[in-house]
Amino acid sequence: MNDKELVRVAGTIESALRQLRKSRYMRCAAQLSLFAGTMRNLIGDSRKLAVAMSRDWFAAAEHSCKAVSRQLGEIPFLASNIQSLLDRRHREMPTLSAIAADLWALQQEFDEVDFNGEDNTLCAVTEAISLEDIYLGPFRIALHLDTLHELYQKVPYFVIAVDPHPAATDDAVTHPHVSHDVVCEGDGAAAIRTALETGRLVDFFTMVRSILTTYNPDSPYVSLADWEGVPCYECGYVMDSENSYSCTYCENAVCDECSAVCVTCGEIVCKSCAGTCEICESSLCPQCAKKKCSECESVCCGSCLDDGLCPDCKEERDNHEEETEDNQDATTDQEGSVLGGRLADGGQRAYGSYATLQPHGVGQAPVFPGPVGQ
Amino acid sequence: MKILFINNSGGGFADYLDVNDQTTVAQFFKDKMLGEQPEDYLIRVNRQPVPRDYVLQANDRVTITPTKIEGAA
Numbered sequence: 513m514n515d516k517e518l519v520r521v522a523g524t525i526e527s528a529l530r531q532l533r534k535s536r537y538m539r540c541a542a543q544l545s546l547f548a549g550t551m552r553n554l555i556g557d558s559r560k561l562a563v564a565m566s567r568d569w570f571a572a573a574e575h576s577c578k579a580v581s582r583q584l585g586e587i588p589f590l591a592s593n594i595q596s597l598l599d600r601r602h603r604e605m606p607t608l609s610a611i612a613a614d615l616w617a618l619q620q621e622f623d624e625v626d627f628n629g630e631d632n633t634l635c636a637v638t639e640a641i642s643l644e645d646i647y648l649g650p651f652r653i654a655l656h657l658d659t660l661h662e663l664y665q666k667v668p669y670f671v672i673a674v675d676p677h678p679a680a681t682d683d684a685v686t687h688p689h690v691s692h693d694v695v696c697e698g699d700g701a702a703a704i705r706t707a708l709e710t711g712r713l714v715d716f717f718t719m720v721r722s723i724l725t726t727y728n729p730d731s732p733y734v735s736l737a738d739w740e741g742v743p744c745y746e747c748g749y750v751m752d753s754e755n756s757y758s759c760t761y762c763e764n765a766v767c768d769e770c771s772a773v774c775v776t777c778g779e780i781v782c783k784s785c786a787g788t789c790e791i792c793e794s795s796l797c798p799q800c801a802k803k804k805c806s807e808c809e810s811v812c813c814g815s816c817l818d819d820g821l822c823p824d825c826k827e828e829r830d831n832h833e834e835e836t837e838d839n840q841d842a843t844t845d846q847e848g849s850v851l852g853g854r855l856a857d858g859g860q861r862a863y864g865s866y867a868t869l870q871p872h873g874v875g876q877a878p879v880f881p882g883p884v885g886q
Numbered sequence: 887m888k889i890l891f892i893n894n895s896g897g898g899f900a901d902y903l904d905v906n907d908q909t910t911v912a913q914f915f916k917d918k919m920l921g922e923q924p925e926d927y928l929i930r931v932n933r934q935p936v937p938r939d940y941v942l943q944a945n946d947r948v949t950i951t952p953t954k955i956e957g958a959a
């Protein structure tokens with residue numbers, strides 16, 4: 513910026529600071545109005561209480577007391593708010609020449625400083641920033657003068673990556689402490705606010721730069737350790753370390769979609785290492801996938817194996833055993849006792865179980881259906 | 887003599903202070919920023935960088951800004 517532009521920009525900044533000063537007084541007025549309203553309510557409730565007591569209306573008196581109690585609860589907060597605003601109302605307004613001197617010093621401090629007249633934005637560009645060998649590039653700190661008077665409601669500046677190298681897991685995070693072009697000021701919040709209130713532009717821009725050149729590992733949007741992400745071994749999806757799983761067998765990192773939990777032992781496995789129960793199709797780790805049906809050798813999970821057999825083989829064995837039992841029973845009956853004496857001429861023997869000799873009466877035996885010896 | 891001291895550590899407030907004549911910037915920093923290292927700060931007098939043995943003058947504006955400020959998420 514040449515001197516003429518510098519003075520013009522200084523004038524714009526002075527005007528913005530005057531708006532900011534006005535907004536401070538307006539906030540004081542708004543809070544005082546709230547406080548006055550609360551006091552009026554208190555006075556009203558006090559009168560109601562007096563009337564209620566004069567007529568022995570205890571229910572009404574109790575109602576008034578509750579209202580008074582509510583109002584009193586709000587007063588400390590309102591009073592504290594007003595005091596805080598009053599303490600901050602007075603900020604020394606810089607002169608036009610002081611602002612111009614600051615702009616001049618800003619150009620010495622930063623290689624690139626410019627003013628966009630269209631949106632009244634004063635910008636300073638940092639040098640390229642690297643943190644822990646991770647290149648993040650230069651950042652443009654853009655102070656929007658039109659919104660400076662709303663300093664207490666919203667952030668009037670943005671931090672835009674000039675050569676973005678965002679976190680692999682979130683494009684909006686261009687710096688560990690910048691998300692969606694807004695820096696989280698952390699320890700610098702109060703000092704930055706004060707610098708803007710008093711028009712100390714060099715201090716404001718240098719403090720934002722100090723945040724960008726410092727890494728706080730305790731509170732980043734994305735940590736530098738996860739900056740380049742972890743690719744899933746199976747599908748290549750880039751994830752952060754908190755959302756990745758490690759296969760117990762091959763120790764490769766896999767994403768949620770490509771990981772499975774062994775239904776028998778609960779170990780986490782990747783798709784490559786996982787086996788599958790051929791009956792219920794549940795995932796199995798390589799160890800548990802060694803269990804097989806002793807008959808057909810199908811891979812089975814613990815739930816599907818019964819006596820070492822898969823359900824089909826088990827059913828088949830059970831059926832076979834039943835048939836075997838039935839056949840045995842039938843053979844035994846064919847060799848049963850002769851009903852009533854010796855059979856003549858080698859006649860056919862009676863089938864069925866042993867006849868009960870004389871069960872119901874003398875000389876009588878129960879008769880069973882079926883062919884009888886001839 | 888009086889100087890204006892702007893400390894951008896913490897709250898970032900400005901105060902007029904009395905300092906002895908012949909006080910250098912290095913001495914002033916040592917007095918006001920106990921235990922801190924000058925290398926961790928930007929020290930400017932009247933918005934300009936100055937050598938450590940610069941002798942402060944009446945009405946000088948001394949600004950001390952940390953070069954390391956921890957942001958958050």
